Amino acid sequence: MGNYQYHYCPEGIESRYELLVFNGEREPFLPLTDHYHDCIGRIDKSSALSYLKCLLPFFRWLDVSSNYQGKRIQWNEPPEIIRTAVEDYLMNEMGCKVREKDTFRFVNRTSKSPNTVNRFLSALKSFYKSLIRLKQYNYSNPLIDSYAILDEYKSQTEGVRKDKPRMPSEAGTEDAKPHRRLTDSYFKLINEDWQPEIIDDPYLPSQVYQAGKKVNWSLRELVIARMLFETGARASEVIELTIGDYRSRKNFQEANAFNKGSHGKRVKFIRFSKDTVKLLMRYINKDRIQYDEFQRTFEELSNEAPIFLTELGTLFSYEAWYYHWSRAIEECEIKLNPHKTRHWFVTTRLREIYNTSKTEAEIKQRTNELIKYIKWKNADTIKVYEHYFDEEKHREAHDQMLENMADLEKEYIEQTKHNRKKKSTHTVLESIKTVELDPELQDFLDGLE
Incomplete structure (x- = not known):
């Protein structure tokens, strides 16, 4: 059985589908095809295509390697069977560790896991949302933890008075509940903060x-x-x-x-x-x-x-x-x-900012201008890049120190060749002790001993 593939509609052919997905038997596979087209308009085409690419290997795996009570698993099985399949796929194919927690599962990536785990889970969740909306899947979404939604709703509606609902916010008798987004995913990826890639090749x-x-x-x-x-x-x-x-x-x-x-x-x-x-x-x-x-x-x-x-x-x-x-x-x-x-x-723009700015205030101002231009929803994204350049500045300073050490070493060798006497290390240390240091710096130096 071959891989699942997609092909665009040939030019000159009229079809309600601009793209068709084919299964391992080279037959049209409408569930994924319908999902792709349902996504268009809700998300941009590049994201819809990215979701599709993440799902193709999983559907082939269902046909070839999935197992539930001795049988292959179909995409339209009840939620508990789909969840079993997804858990197996995460562990055996994506190298993740999956841990049971209450009514859901924690998922941890390992060194063997690809960086597409989160996208795969989002894509599969989106797939079942589409098929439910299109009335092709007759159960609740397997990738959603319905119990978490119920518990969240209950906690948001219970008041401080026993067995009584919360008073309206206008009453002022109960503290306002802080807004937070419901985490309804059955598989929750933990310790998975997104990190932008630092690409620093000028050519x-x-x-x-x-x-x-x-x-x-x-x-x-x-x-x-x-x-x-x-x-x-x-x-x-x-x-x-x-x-x-x-x-x-x-x-x-x-x-x-x-x-x-x-x-x-x-x-x-x-x-x-x-x-x-x-x-x-x-x-x-x-x-x-x-x-x-x-x-x-x-x-x-x-x-x-x-x-x-x-x-x-x-x-x-x-x-x-x-x-x-x-x-x-x-x-x-x-x-x-x-x-x-x-x-x-x-990366390139920030390097230019760091190289040409004369003060920290100028760096901050120009960085804020970049954030506004690039239109990040979360301004904290820039911190990862700034951390990279902080490390770069340290490397540059450290390299300069190493070059100075090498120059001094050469200078010393040249001096000894000409029988020039150099002050001993002890003399240098003694002279340093006579210098009055900042107390915090002195504590730091003492800690190095």
Whole structure:
């Protein structure tokens, strides 16, 4: 039995599905197909595709290796059977440790676990939400702990008076309950704080551009790639830019863009180089015009017109673009999903801030400007990058100390060659003792003895 795979609808074929999933027998598998299409509109296409990719291996595993009372497990089994399958998959295929706790399970990643465990659990939870919504799964969601919801609701409604409900907040007789999000997942991943990746190769964009050249990227793919590295935007935010997004900014190096979770509303702007502007305008007026239905130039296009088109004159999609991206990445033999360009941008931008700022206050101000530009929902994300640069500063200072030590060693050797006497170490130490030190520093030095 082969792997589960997905294929896009061939051009020229009419279908209500833009993508079809096939099982190991090369037969259409509608549950995953329907889930993907149900996700579109609720989350962006790149996230829907990411969920699908996480689920394909699990569904193959169900067909080939799952076991419940001597039988293979089907995706539409009752919740307790699905949970057994998921627990086995987490332990045996993803290298996790699973521990029972009340009405749910704690999941711990190990050194053998991939970094996709959380995404897999989210994807499977989303799958069953979709199939329940589409009336194809006749039970409650196996990935949701219904008891946790009931307990939470009970704790939120019980008052301080025995067996009495809480008084309304307007009464002022009971302390307000702090707001917190319900954790309804049956499998709860613990000690799993998300960490951004630090990508610090200054030549990375050039490597990607050269690889794109080797696989015959068009000007369209090059412009998109340059925008990713230069703006820190997500791929979908760049690919779905409109002519109006570019026109709406006063500065010709900028464009308005939507953000993750803004549902298409333009809530931020992106900024790119003058060289990319030249390539963009060349693409619009020379390459794009060939595929535009009315062969319109930039000045003639409406604000609603998409910047990037397919060869058929239709809206260029993330999926169509990703095919070209993945070919280039394979060519340069590096592992680089598109989102890592965002991490590269932040790392590079912060390095420039740390290298050019003269005071800590300037670093803080410019870092806050970066946070506003990148539109992070959680400003604490920047702390991971700052920690990286704090370590870098220590390394630089330490390297300088080591270089000084090496220079002094060479100097000493040269002096001994010329029979020059050098003060003894004891003399140096004695002179240090005569210096009055800060009490806290003295305590620290005493602790080193």
